[in-house]
Amino acid sequence: MMLKRKFVALAVSVAMVFTVLSTGAAFAESETPAGEELTGNVQSVEVPSDALESGTEALLQGEIASGGSTLQAPDINRVKNPVMTSDNTATVIVPTQAVLIMYYTGGTPEVKRGDAALTVRDYASQTVSGTKVYIRTYQVSKGSYTAKRSYGNGVMGFQYAPATGATLANNKAYIAGSYNDGQTLFYRVQASANGTIRVSTRGELSDYSMYKVKLFNAAKKPLSRGWETLYRSDNYSTVYGVRKGTYYVGIIPYGSSHSSVYDVAAKFTKRPIDAAGASKKKAKKIKQGQTKRGMVFIGENKGYWYKLKLKKKKTVRIVTGGEFGEGGDRYGTLRYEMIYKAGKVKYLR
16 A cells, blocks of 8 residues: 555554564454354264274273173263163163263164153264164263164274263363253363464264354453354364463354264463553554564453654555454454554555
8 A cells, every 4th residue: 555644544443362563574364264064963974083083992992891780881081982781771870961872793782761762862883894884872871771772783982972061171172062952051261371273173973063162251251242163164163362371262052053072172372462552542663574463352342552654755565464363243354554654544354
């Protein structure tokens, strides 16, 4: 752009992390990807997850209980292998609200609590060393359940994915269950300094599962109005600019198209931030060829001001870019103004 005045102020308002350069560089802007609407549970799909793949392999190789089995289902995050039995009937104990994962190699299974049969939430299958292993999931509360295969030889195995929320270790996936399709589960994350939290989700039983996410403060108060839907096309990922402190990631499964077992991970990254002005009057100087790094923190509606001085009429290229939320109902945008010292707006984006 061609500027005639000597003093120009640059105001920047951006969703997350940003950089401002006063000359030459490439700039690519993310756009909101269109998600694919799906309905119904997943049928006869290949399991994409390493976690459930380990379960199916263990079913064929592990120690099998026998003789009227009573099985304590293990947390899939703590115990790699499911508990197994070759009996046609087993009592399965689940210690918390969860999604019960059932693996089996033969016979049509049924899971009951008392006399009531549970509804199957997901169906899947995987072939391991030539043997087909089937998977069914059930949304369960704490209690004792009866699993029964109607006929034939085979093996049954059980694990559960908690549907209670959890504290997330930095950049480590946690395997969670969706107990109620409309229920918000909260996952605690810690920011050790100012920086970004990148949240990722992925369905264990379908590559097309979608989930709504929102960031909350330490009191579980929302830091934005809308929920963000994460899609396959944006790698089921979004990012938030945060100050040091404790946060909660709220997750709601998207409609009936989601896998009832899913991964959730949060990666905190400390980010360097350069000083910027809080108003036009307090704008910080930026020189030709200089880069300024900044961040707009979620829940804050502030602009960041810089100024540059021109000795003569010339073309100035302002390049902006950064890391933004990438999908769903709210996503990253970059907005800036070029303002003469006298106050006239020259360029608005």
